[in-house]
Every structure is written in C-alpha cells, then in structure tokens.
Amino acid sequence: MRRLLIAAPKGEIDTVIRELYRHNVYHIEDFVPESEAPEALSIGHPLPGASDAASALIKVRAIENACGIDPDSVEVRAKIPASKVRAMIQTDLPAVQKEAEGLVATRSHLEARQKEHEQRARELEPFAAIPLDLELYRGYMRFTVFTGHIAHDVDLDVPHEKYFSDTVAGNMIVVVVQNEHREEVERKLLDAGFQAIPVPDETGAPADCLKVHVDEAQKIGDEIAAINEKIAGVRERHTDFLVACDELLTADVERAEAPLRFATTEETFITEGWVPDDRADRIREALEKATNGRIYIEELEVEDDAKVPVEYENPSFATPTQVLMDIYARPRYSELDPTLMVAIVFPIFFGLILGDVGYGAILLALSLGLRKIVKGDEGRMLLKVLSYASISSIIFGILYSEIFGSSLPWPALIFSRHLNIGGAAGGHGPQVAELMIVAIWIGILHITLGRILGMVNARRIYHGKHATKAAIANAGWLGTMWGILIMIWAFYAIPMMPDLTGLPVAVMGLNAAAVAGAVLLVAGILGIAQENPLEVVELPTIISHVLSYARLVAVGLSSVAIAMVVNFIAIGMMIQPQLEAITPVGVIIVIFGILVLLVGHVLNTALGLLGGGLHSIRLHYVEFFTKFYKGGGRKYNPFGMKSKFTEE
Structure with a gap:
C-alpha cells in the first residue's frame, strides 16, 4: 500500500x-x-445536490421496503445505463412511488380494519357459548351481572340465574344476582379462579355477531391478498429499475458527502x-x-x-477462507497472511475428524443447495469452505472405509476406526494407538511450522533488538519442544516415531540423544527467558498444545461410535429381527426403526459438522496462530462501488 x-x-x-x-x-x-x-x-462541506440525492434515495428504499425488494439478493439480468436511470428517476420514479405508497397505505388501512374485526371476534367468542343476547347483559338497576372465565362451575346459595359452559377455552360463566348478594357471590367466584371479562358493546345474538366479524375479517383478508398481488406486480415490473436507482443514488450520496472526510x-x-x-x-x-x-x-x-489498510491477496480457492481469518483478526500489513495455509489444512483436519463418505456427501449437497438461498458474501464464502471440508470428509471416508458408520466393500486403506459394536463387532477393532500417534505428529509439525513462521514474522513486524529477541524466543520455544521430544525418544521406543534408545552412552548414563535433547531443552529455555523471564511459566503449554491435536482422533471416534450405535439399535435390534417373520406389529417396529435410523444420522451429521468445524478451527486459532500471528489489521475499504446494476 x-x-x-x-x-x-x-x-x-x-x-x-x-x-x-x-x-x-x-x-x-x-x-x-x-x-x-x-x-x-x-x-x-457536502457537495451541492447532496440533500436531493439523499431524499431520492430514501424514497427509493421506502419503495423497496414496501415491495419486499432486497438489492443484495437480486440477480443481475442486464445493466442499465446510468444516464437512462437518471432520466427515469425524473420521469418514472414519482409514478412508481405514488403507486407503491397508495397500495401500501390501502393495505395498512385494511390491516387495521382486519385487526379490529379479529379483536371483536375474540371478545365475542366466549359469549357465543351462552344463550343470551348481548343487550340482556346490561341496563339493570337492581341486579349485578358477572361475566368471565372460571376454573370450574360453582354452586351459589343465594337466588341467582347462572349459565356455565366448558366448551370455551378457560370455561365461561355468567351469573345474575340481586345487588344485596353481590359481595357474597363475588367472593365465591374469586375463590374458584374467576377472571372477569367485559361484555362487548353490541346487540343481538353473540354467535350472529361473531359470524359477522369473522366473515368481514375474511373478506378484508381477501382484499389484502389482492393488494399484495398488486404490490408483487409492482415488484416484478420495477425491481431492475429500483435497484439500479438505489445503486446510482447511493453512489451520488457517497460522492456528495465525501468532502466531510x-x-x-x-x-x-x-x-x-x-x-x-x-x-x-x-x-x-x-x-x-x-x-x-x-x-x-x-x-x-x-x-x-x-x-x-489490508487487502487479501490469495488464490481463488483460498479466498473463501478469508471469512475465517476475519473472525479471528485480519493480518497486519507487514506480517504473513496465513489464509492459504488455513485453506489447505482446515479441510484436512475436518476430514480427519469426520471421515465418512455418507456424512460428507450430505454436507456437500447441503452446502451446494444453500448457495441458491444464501445471498450474502460472507454466507456464500462459509458455504464454499464447507464444500471443501465435505470433499475432504468424503476422501478420508474412502480411506477409512466408512459410510454412515458401516464399512465400504474394501478394508481401511490407512487406519481403521471401526469399533466392536453390535453386529459389526469383530476383527482387531479401531487402531486407536496408531491414530493417536499420527495426530501427535500432526501437532508437532503444525506447531513447528507456527514457530518458524513466528521467527519470520518477528523480522517483518519488529525492528532492531526487539526483532532479534522475538526471533530468538520463537527459536527457544521450538528448541524446547524438540528437546523434550528427543529426550523422550532417547528413553522410550514409541511406534511410528524415531527409536533413539539404542544410541551409545555419552555421559552420566545418558545416551547421545538424551544429552542432545537436554542441551536443546536448556538452550530453548534460555532463549525464551531472554525476551521475558515470566514466559518460562508457560512451558507446560508445549505439552498441552501438542496433545491437544489428539482431538482429531477422539472427536472422530465419538462420531463413529454414535453412527454405529444408531445402526445397531435401528437395524440390528429393531428392523432385522422383524424381517424374519412379518407381522402387523413388526411393520410398525420397522417403520419406527427407520425413523430412529434417519433421525440418528441426521443428528450425528449435525454433531459432525459442529465437532469437525469447531475443533479444526480451534486448533488453528489456539494452537497455531498463537505461535506467530498477531492480527489487528484494518480492512481495505476503497472509496467507490463496483457497479452491479448500472453502467456508465
């Protein structure tokens, strides 16, 4: 820049x-x-014409809102010349505005009337269960009328006239008593949970009045539907013009207000x-x-x-991953941009966790299908990241020989994750130890890469002694981790890792590898301390961060276990036994088993998406980025607009 x-x-x-x-x-x-x-x-000060452009833009957006037009979701059919749009703003926009505002005003009036009739109908509904005309509830001098809802019917010991109905929600009771018994009756009613409701200010049979209001509300609803069809017609005829006006006027307002900056x-x-x-x-x-x-x-x-300000510069396939970077922090101008590395490694981690052909295919279809619905740029980018991760899941599913927790026609091409559950039990079971060692190797290499990038970034971000100290500190963390690893290999022979136990003894009973590891460990600690002695307290995180990569195996095995348990319950325990002798009850059990199978795998797909996505990105944010990445860059936001609906 x-x-x-x-x-x-x-x-x-x-x-x-x-x-x-x-x-x-x-x-x-x-x-x-x-x-x-x-x-x-x-x-x-704003340029002349700023207020006029802003006023016109407000009108256009009001019409768009009334017609339900979202410019971000409108597909471009043909760009309209800007000169033509400006001419149409003067000639066509007033007519479109008048038509849209008239329809919206009419609809608002009808909706208010409809709500009024619906409210009257709700007030009349309890009284429709009582065989009394509405005018009989009022106008008495010597009598009191109680009307309302009540938990249950009550017996009264005073002269009265009572109507009770349990056909109404909350029950309905009407009691007419002389004024001298009013307080006594009111106490009994309240003890029974009485809640008074007012008598509607109408005359005639409540059922007839209720029908009038319901019919009128329905009639008004039909009129509103007709108005909505007319508004839809306005939207269909003028969408291209309105979004072009929105774009052009937005540009005018931005240009006119630029001098304020x-x-x-x-x-x-x-x-x-x-x-x-x-x-x-x-x-x-x-x-x-x-x-x-x-x-x-x-x-x-x-x-x-x-x-x-920072603008990303990545290959097209890595561009969607930029949304994951922005969630954490945009890189500063001088530091390395890890987007490309995340774009490559994140799908691999996701596939290692959710390595299943079936689940991967479902998520791939979901990501492709949602692209037709999701219109925002960030949403589309996330869906592309999901599609890459789903393809990785399918590839690892082929390698693991997994499809919805069952085996494919061939054995696992790398390491088996099949558990001894139900009818699938047999063989040597999952190769947990081998998988864990692979996960640890991934952690070692990933963290090593992070520390190397940390040394590079130290030279790019800092200057002078500060840069040297930061680089040495990163080298110290790297030396400490590898020193610990070499010492472990010197004492223990671990499968799939270097065996250094056979090296000759060098000093104090320690072989050459142990001595080299100890020297590297001490040198690493000194390198860390030279920048900040308090950082030595964080040494245990070296082990915890490496072991954290074991989640690549643990979360994946949990997904496999759920899938296999669902299969065993639905197929092994419910469906297969009933197929041996079909009975009416057996058919019901089979149907229920199919539902259990579908619901179980749908939920496991959702859990796999959350587990694979969250744990994969966590390993980047917590274990990888903390080794070299600072972030905090400003977004490059150029003054201008890429024309979508208009052209000069």
Missing part, C-alpha cells in the same frame, strides 16, 4: 471525487483537525488515503489528466504499519 496526499483547488473537488470513485481504489483516511494548525484546516482551506482541499502499490501510478495519472495538472500528489512515508 502507498499513502498518498492529494491537494487541489476547491473548484476541482467534484472532478477529483468522481475520478477517485470511478477507479474504486482509494481508501480515504478521515480528516481529524491537527493541533499543529487548527486555524488553517477545517472539515469540508477531507480537510479544506479557503482555496484548496486536502485528502490523505491509501492506494495499492500496483494501482498508485495509474490513479495518479488519471487524476492529473482529469484536472489538467491542477493537482498536487505526494507519496507519504508509512510510519506505523498498523494503520495501513
């Missing part, structure tokens, strides 16, 4: 802004008045920003040509790389 200072006469501000916006490469640094010359510099004097404006190295000369030439040389451009020195 290059940091550019651009200054030009105020008369050229519109030309410069348009040119910067058109090229879409200039990352503007917001102007903050400096204490050095506060009297000379001030924040600029510039510094100005009485005669000039000044802006600072960032441009990618390979496009800096091109934007300089374009600005000079557009202003006929009435512009000053200076390349400024970059003092703090933490302020430099």
Whole structure:
C-alpha cells in the first residue's frame, strides 16, 4: 500500500471525487483537525445536490421496503445505463412511488380494519357459548351481572340465574344476582379462579355477531391478498429499475458527502488515503489528466504499519477462507497472511475428524443447495469452505472405509476406526494407538511450522533488538519442544516415531540423544527467558498444545461410535429381527426403526459438522496462530462501488 496526499483547488473537488470513485481504489483516511494548525484546516462541506440525492434515495428504499425488494439478493439480468436511470428517476420514479405508497397505505388501512374485526371476534367468542343476547347483559338497576372465565362451575346459595359452559377455552360463566348478594357471590367466584371479562358493546345474538366479524375479517383478508398481488406486480415490473436507482443514488450520496472526510482551506482541499502499490501510478495519472495538472500528489512515508489498510491477496480457492481469518483478526500489513495455509489444512483436519463418505456427501449437497438461498458474501464464502471440508470428509471416508458408520466393500486403506459394536463387532477393532500417534505428529509439525513462521514474522513486524529477541524466543520455544521430544525418544521406543534408545552412552548414563535433547531443552529455555523471564511459566503449554491435536482422533471416534450405535439399535435390534417373520406389529417396529435410523444420522451429521468445524478451527486459532500471528489489521475499504446494476 502507498499513502498518498492529494491537494487541489476547491473548484476541482467534484472532478477529483468522481475520478477517485470511478477507479474504486482509494481508501480515504478521515480528516481529524491537527493541533499543529487548527486555524488553517477545517472539515469540508457536502457537495451541492447532496440533500436531493439523499431524499431520492430514501424514497427509493421506502419503495423497496414496501415491495419486499432486497438489492443484495437480486440477480443481475442486464445493466442499465446510468444516464437512462437518471432520466427515469425524473420521469418514472414519482409514478412508481405514488403507486407503491397508495397500495401500501390501502393495505395498512385494511390491516387495521382486519385487526379490529379479529379483536371483536375474540371478545365475542366466549359469549357465543351462552344463550343470551348481548343487550340482556346490561341496563339493570337492581341486579349485578358477572361475566368471565372460571376454573370450574360453582354452586351459589343465594337466588341467582347462572349459565356455565366448558366448551370455551378457560370455561365461561355468567351469573345474575340481586345487588344485596353481590359481595357474597363475588367472593365465591374469586375463590374458584374467576377472571372477569367485559361484555362487548353490541346487540343481538353473540354467535350472529361473531359470524359477522369473522366473515368481514375474511373478506378484508381477501382484499389484502389482492393488494399484495398488486404490490408483487409492482415488484416484478420495477425491481431492475429500483435497484439500479438505489445503486446510482447511493453512489451520488457517497460522492456528495465525501468532502466531510477531507480537510479544506479557503482555496484548496486536502485528502490523505491509501492506494495499492500496483494501482498508485495509474490513479495518479488519471487524476492529473482529469484536472489538467491542477493537482498536487505526494507519496507519504508509512510510519506505523498498523494503520495501513489490508487487502487479501490469495488464490481463488483460498479466498473463501478469508471469512475465517476475519473472525479471528485480519493480518497486519507487514506480517504473513496465513489464509492459504488455513485453506489447505482446515479441510484436512475436518476430514480427519469426520471421515465418512455418507456424512460428507450430505454436507456437500447441503452446502451446494444453500448457495441458491444464501445471498450474502460472507454466507456464500462459509458455504464454499464447507464444500471443501465435505470433499475432504468424503476422501478420508474412502480411506477409512466408512459410510454412515458401516464399512465400504474394501478394508481401511490407512487406519481403521471401526469399533466392536453390535453386529459389526469383530476383527482387531479401531487402531486407536496408531491414530493417536499420527495426530501427535500432526501437532508437532503444525506447531513447528507456527514457530518458524513466528521467527519470520518477528523480522517483518519488529525492528532492531526487539526483532532479534522475538526471533530468538520463537527459536527457544521450538528448541524446547524438540528437546523434550528427543529426550523422550532417547528413553522410550514409541511406534511410528524415531527409536533413539539404542544410541551409545555419552555421559552420566545418558545416551547421545538424551544429552542432545537436554542441551536443546536448556538452550530453548534460555532463549525464551531472554525476551521475558515470566514466559518460562508457560512451558507446560508445549505439552498441552501438542496433545491437544489428539482431538482429531477422539472427536472422530465419538462420531463413529454414535453412527454405529444408531445402526445397531435401528437395524440390528429393531428392523432385522422383524424381517424374519412379518407381522402387523413388526411393520410398525420397522417403520419406527427407520425413523430412529434417519433421525440418528441426521443428528450425528449435525454433531459432525459442529465437532469437525469447531475443533479444526480451534486448533488453528489456539494452537497455531498463537505461535506467530498477531492480527489487528484494518480492512481495505476503497472509496467507490463496483457497479452491479448500472453502467456508465
């Protein structure tokens, strides 16, 4: 990135802004008045027409909202020339706005009326179970009428008239008593859980009134449906035009408000920003040509790389993995970008955990299918990462010879993970020891790579003695880990690992490997301490981080166990025994067994997705990134827009 200072006469501000916006490469640094010359510099003012563009944009977005149009989810059919869109904003937009607002206003009015009738119907529903007209509930001088819900019927010892119905939700009771017995009856009703409800202000039979309101609400619902069809017609006819207006007016507003991020004097404006190295000369030439040389451009020195915005530069297959990097932290400008490594290793870890052809195929189909529904860039990128991980799961499923917890027609090509469960029991069972050793080797190599990258990053990020100390500290962590490993190999013969126990004794009964390991361990500890002595307290994390990679085996075996248990319960215990002699009860058991099989594998697929994804990315975030990666970079956000619906 290059940091550019651009200054030009105020008369050229519109030309410069348009040119910067058109090229879409200039990352503007917001102007903050400096204490050095506060009297000379001030924040600029929006360009003329900003309020008009903003007002038109608000209208367009109101129409889009009313019609249910989401520009992000609209597929591009054909770009509309910007000049045509501007002309249509003047000629067509008012008519579209009037039509949409009229339909929305009508729908809102109808919805309010519908809610009113529905509310009246709900109020009348309890009274429809009582054979009394509504006018009979009121107008008495000597009598009190109780109406409401009650837990159960009650017996009253005073003269009264009572109606009770248990056909209504919450039961319904109506009691008419003389005023002198009012308090006594009210106490008995309250003891029975009485909750009073008001009598609707209507006349006639409640059932008839209820039917009127229900029919009217249904009629209004049909009218609302017709209005929605008309709104859908507006959406169908004008979607392309409205999203093009949204894009064009958004650009106008952004350009008009850009001076609010510039510094100005009485005669000039000044802006600072960032441009990618390979496009800096091109934007300089374009600005000079557009202003006929009435512009000053200076390349400024970059003092703090933490302020430099960062744009990813990765191969196309690794681009989706950038969303996982942003969740953790975007890399700083000067440090290594580990996106490519994550793009390669993350699917491998996922496949090691969920190595099953069946589950991998389901997740692959799911990731491909959801791409038609998910429209956001980040969501699509996650789905692509999932598709890569699913393919890896299928490949490892072939190597493990696994499909939904069962065996494929061939034996495992690497290490078996089949457990001795149910009908699948037999053979030597899972090769847990071998799998664990492989996982430990992966951890050793992954952490080693992290420490090597840490030494490289120390030279890139820091300077002078600080860089040297950081590099030595990373080398110390690396030496300590390998020193411990060499000493272990010198004393114990571990399968699939170097056997150093047979080397000749060198000193104090220790063989040459043990001595070399001890020297490497001591040197490593000293290397760690020279940067910060307190870091020595963290030495046990060397072992815990390496052993953490055992989750690649443990989580995978748990998924296999669940799959095999589901198969044994559903097939071995429920379906197969019933197939020997079919009975009506047996058919029901078989159907239930099929449901258990489907539900079990669906849930295990979800658990496999969560386990494989979370544990794989955790190994990167916690065990790998902490060895070399700082992050904290700023996102490169160029001033401009990639036209999707319009063209110049």
